[in-house]
Amino acid sequence: MTYDVVVIGAGPAGMSAAIQLRKAGIAVAAVDEQAAPGGQIWRGVERNAGPVSAALGADYQKGATLVEAFRDSGAEYLPATQVWQIEEGWNLFLTSEGKARRIKARAVLLANGAQERPVPFPGWTLPGVMTVGAAQILLKSGGMLPEGEVWIAGAGPLPLLYATQVLGLEGRIAGFLDTSKRPGLAALSSLPGAWRDIPGLLKGVRWLWDLKRSGRMVRGFSDLHAEGEGRLQHLQWRAGNEQRKVRADVLLVHEGVVPRIHETMALGCVHDWNSDQNYFSARLDQWGETSRPGLFVAGDAGGIGGWLAATLSGEIAALGIARYLGGSPDADSLRREAGLDERLSRARALRPFLDALYPPPAEHLADEVVVCRCEEVTAGQIRAVAKVSAPDPNAVKAATRCGMGPCQGRQCGYTVQALVAEVHGLPLADVSFFNIRPPLKPVTLGEIAALGDLEEA
Amino acid sequence: MNADILVIGGGLHGLSAALQSARRGASVILVERHFLGRHASGATAAGVRTLGRDPAELPLSLEAAGMWHEMAELVSDDCGFTACGQLQVAEDEAALSKIKARVRALQSKGFMHETMIGLEEMQELVPDLSPHCLGGAWVSGDGSADPHRTICAFRDAALRAGVEIHEECLVTGLQRRNDRWQAQTSRGVFEASIIVNAGGAWADQVAALAGEPVQQSIRTSMMVVTERTQTRVKPVVSSLGKKLSFKQTAQGTMVIGGGSQGRLAADRQSASVDFVALAASVGAAVRLFPKTKGLRIVRTWAGMEAMTRDHLPVIGFSRGAPGLIHAFGFSGHGFQLVPSVGRVVADLACKGQTRHDLGAFDVERLSKERAAA
Amino acid sequence: MFKSVHDKPGKASDMTVFVNGAETAAWNGETVASVLLRAPGAERRSTVSGEPRLPYCQMGVCFECLVIVDGVASTQGCLVPVAPGMRIESQHGPREISK
Structure with a gap:
């Protein structure tokens, strides 16, 4: 099959772009790893109703309108489909239901969003420890609430939002280990326009106050350990000179989100280092085009901005793609008339504040902590190799197998970069990322073997 | 300096x-x-292969083979070398007669490192080998190392x-x-x-x-590495006339190579993987080892090497x-x-x-x- | 560790799946990885040290939810919605070659 445009991801950015592209009469396929449109932010929005939908809040419910418009847009939707290789020109190799195939496109839009920043600490591989985002996905997917002694550790808007949602469904959260820098999470409530869902937010703030009063809101701590035999049973941390220990069944962690970059990295696009939030993102022009002509990025995949900014950057990229394909000489005026730039800068207005409030964590990593969850490589092993290698994470990867497991460095990439920088006394920006090797997703030998009979489309 | x-x-x-x-x-x-x-x-x-070497390389290769078996003497580590043997199979009569001719020629010159073995012996060495294989050459002292x-x-x-x-x-x-x-x-x-x-x-x-x-010129040979699996394949296996070499590493990953060529970048500084071309090697691997078709690929690459x-x-x-x-x-x-x-x-x-x-x-x-x- | 808000006394679950042979209630919209967090003994064992692991990210990134689904090994459980009668088996250490 040949399409004008293949959009990868059906979250806010991908759906908005697909809708706009269809309005311009452009043939679009939207490839989505998930089974239904909405991305992670609006996951399950077509199905969730009643109390779950109410607890998820107004911003969540808004997704339903966009999903409906996307469904009606005439874009060909390919759910539960993974893109595992992108070749310039553009060939995309996909897998669904255990079968690989190749489609072609004149332009590609990556709208595959973000992932939570992996932050290793002792015990983070124990069953019972997972991310706040993961818990929120469970809530959106099957209405799951955590049970037992549930602790949250981290910073950023998501823990507060999630806690609010859980409380709205009469769930319970035992305590909060706030890793944010001053002035802390509570400062969010003083920000006009920070959230459209003010009543919901107040509930979260009230919860924070209650926690504080009962002494289960912990700040200024260090050395967090998750401990237990075969699963999480306790948390330990140090506060001042005091060692604290609490019972815990579930620990949800969150230290912000970072763009998904494996696709643009594998394609050798130029990337820039974001020194406020310590992540790489593909360098984009004003239309969202990367250094590879015809390859565009929109939404959080191009830099974290949240869902509203994602929809707007999706619309801009759609105009840019139409312009690139030669079908929209008036892209500039359409962009102006729709006020896309003003709306985008409004949607991003809060970002500098959030970035300052929640700088990426920089706690020293103990040698014994597992950094690479797949190949179980520790910080100490990485430091030892980095000391005798060129300051390149790929040298560490080759020598330690760190980043060679199924996740392909998605969990350890930035940690290895930071450890290499630490050992060599370099700024983070001066140390590169892993070379990303295809396939981008774990395709089977049988699927590749079957490509031998591939007919030219 | x-x-x-x-x-x-x-x-x-x-x-x-x-x-x-x-x-x-x-x-x-x-x-x-x-x-x-x-x-x-x-x-x-x-x-680590003497099997199938060009006769001109054989003296250097046989000397190297001896050094691999004593590698710790040279570098104080065995470099992960295991003498798990190398097997070159013939999947058809033409391949079989070529292998037979080579082994005969070697033995007539006094080189006894390669021996012919039949399907039964091959399946003892590699239980998952497809029964369509006819026979092959075997070097027990060959093997592989950890690069x-x-x-x-x-x-x-x-x-x-x-x-x-x-x-x-x-x-x-x-x-x-x-x-x-x-x-x-x-x-x-x-x-x-x-x-x-x-x-x-x-x-x-x-x-x-x-x-x-x-x-x-530059060769851009592609390699495939799968996820870790339980240990099943000990020797390194190749197939005459096919772009295939196949081994299971000490970590349990399967490594498939064999010379399928990737794409060389215009500046000759990098190479990328061509999956359609790679299907030749992977297809050959799956034909030799049908049980492996469900294994997940973790990464592939195209290495760069001088070719004369x-x-x-x-x-x-x-x-x-x-x-x-x-x-x-x-x-x-x-x-x-x-x-x-x-x-x-x-x-x-x-x-x-x-x-x-x-x-x-x-x-x-x-x-x-x-x-x- | 988790419980669905839909799971109420006297109310039947949406479907039944089998986790390592044991009947397990499951709910529309949830994934295999979600079920793993409720079913006892559903941890996988890591391929290097054999430590127990459960799903971590739920969004296709961490590969901690690798599991055998209806006989297909190393399936990312977080990307597969549950279906009635689905057979889910834990993967302990390196997978078998032919699943």
């Missing part, structure tokens, strides 16, 4: 030559423009022997003055009496800097540039030769001679002047 010998290229051949030269008492500097083992040495399947462990072991041994290693150091110019070489690099000027060109895919550029243009017209390496003194020794052009099968070629290069560098006949590896055959004439 001065030394007796300057080795250009921090792959395994450069490291081996540097190590063994330093052991003979020479002062040695090694420069590598990226990091050690960045290209072919890190991208190899690390097969990254090998790089580390050679590096550490070289450092212990006094080799000075400079990574991220690109050579930009070479001049011969007063019987000494002067090398301009991104990290300053180096001087040495002897230069060893172990520049791999870019060895032709080093040769050109030294005033001896040679013809070589006749697929034989260039080893020996330059014809035009005094004090220049070449060791490149291994054309995708140089890993096993690392210990013996390093010994030969060290002999040339330190004593000016070797007991090996290097006639087949003479740079003269690739000379650009000669091609023009």
Whole structure:
């Protein structure tokens, strides 16, 4: 099959772009790893109703309108489909239901969003420890609430939002280990326009106050350990000179989100280092085009901005793609008339504040902590190799197998970069990322073997 | 920065030559423009194979085989080498008669390392092998090693022997003055009496800097690594006439190579994977081992390696540039030769001679002047 | 560790799946990885040290939810919605070659 445009991801950015592209009469396929449109932010929005939908809040419910418009847009939707290789020109190799195939496109839009920043600490591989985002996905997917002694550790808007949602469904959260820098999470409530869902937010703030009063809101701590035999049973941390220990069944962690970059990295696009939030993102022009002509990025995949900014950057990229394909000489005026730039800068207005409030964590990593969850490589092993290698994470990867497991460095990439920088006394920006090797997703030998009979489309 | 010998290229051949030269008492500097083992040495399947070698390479290969079995003596580590054997199967009658003819010819010359075995024996060695295979050649003393462990072991041994290693150091110019070489690099000027060109895919550029243009092309052989699985396949298996080599590593991953070629970037500095071309190797693997078709691929890559017209390496003194020794052009099968070629290069560098006949590896055959004439 | 808000006394689950042979209630919209967090003994064992692991990210990134689904090994459980009668088996250490 040949399409004008293949959009990868059906979250806010991908759906908005697909809708706009269809309005311009452009043939679009939207490839989505998930089974239904909405991305992670609006996951399950077509199905969730009643109390779950109410607890998820107004911003969540808004997704339903966009999903409906996307469904009606005439874009060909390919759910539960993974893109595992992108070749310039553009060939995309996909897998669904255990079968690989190749489609072609004149332009590609990556709208595959973000992932939570992996932050290793002792015990983070124990069953019972997972991310706040993961818990929120469970809530959106099957209405799951955590049970037992549930602790949250981290910073950023998501823990507060999630806690609010859980409380709205009469769930319970035992305590909060706030890793944010001053002035802390509570400062969010003083920000006009920070959230459209003010009543919901107040509930979260009230919860924070209650926690504080009962002494289960912990700040200024260090050395967090998750401990237990075969699963999480306790948390330990140090506060001042005091060692604290609490019972815990579930620990949800969150230290912000970072763009998904494996696709643009594998394609050798130029990337820039974001020194406020310590992540790489593909360098984009004003239309969202990367250094590879015809390859565009929109939404959080191009830099974290949240869902509203994602929809707007999706619309801009759609105009840019139409312009690139030669079908929209008036892209500039359409962009102006729709006020896309003003709306985008409004949607991003809060970002500098959030970035300052929640700088990426920089706690020293103990040698014994597992950094690479797949190949179980520790910080100490990485430091030892980095000391005798060129300051390149790929040298560490080759020598330690760190980043060679199924996740392909998605969990350890930035940690290895930071450890290499630490050992060599370099700024983070001066140390590169892993070379990303295809396939981008774990395709089977049988699927590749079957490509031998591939007919030219 | 001065030394007796300057080795250009921090792959395994450069490291081996540097190590063994330093052991003979020479002062040695090694420069590598990226990091050690960045290209072919890190991208190899690390097969330790005498099986199917070109007769011209056989003396070096058999000497290397002996050194692999005693590798700890050379670098204080076995480099993950296991003598798990190498098996080359025949999937049809034509392949079988070719293998038989080769083994007969070897044995008539007194080389007894390859033996013919039948399907039953093959299935004892590799229980999951497809029963359509007819027979094959077997070398029990061959095997495979761990490429990254090998790089580390050679590096550490070289450092212990006094080799000075400079990574991220690109050579930009070479001049011969007063019987000494002067090398301009991104990290300053180096001087040495002897230069060893172990520049791999870019060895032709080093040769050109030294005033001896040679013809070589670049191989971009692709490799596939799967997720870890339970141990099932011990020997390294290839199939005559197919682009396939197949092994299971100590970690349990399956490594599939065999020479399917990726795409070379226009600037000749990188290569990318061509999955449709890769299907030839992967398809061959799945035909030999039908049970593996559900295994997940974790990564693939296209390694870059110098390839000569006749697929034989260039080893020996330059014809035009005094004090220049070449060791490149291994054309995708140089890993096993690392210990013996390093010994030969060290002999040339330190004593000016070797007991090996290097006639087949003479740079003269690739000379650009000669091609023009 | 988790419980669905839809899971109420007297109310039947949406479907039944089998986790390592044991009947397990499951709910529309949830994934295999979500079920793993409720079913006892559903941890996988890591391929290097054999430590127990459960899903971590739920969004296709961490590969901690690798599991055998209806006989297909190393399936990312977080990307597969549950279906009635689905057979889910834990993967302990390196997978078998032919699943």
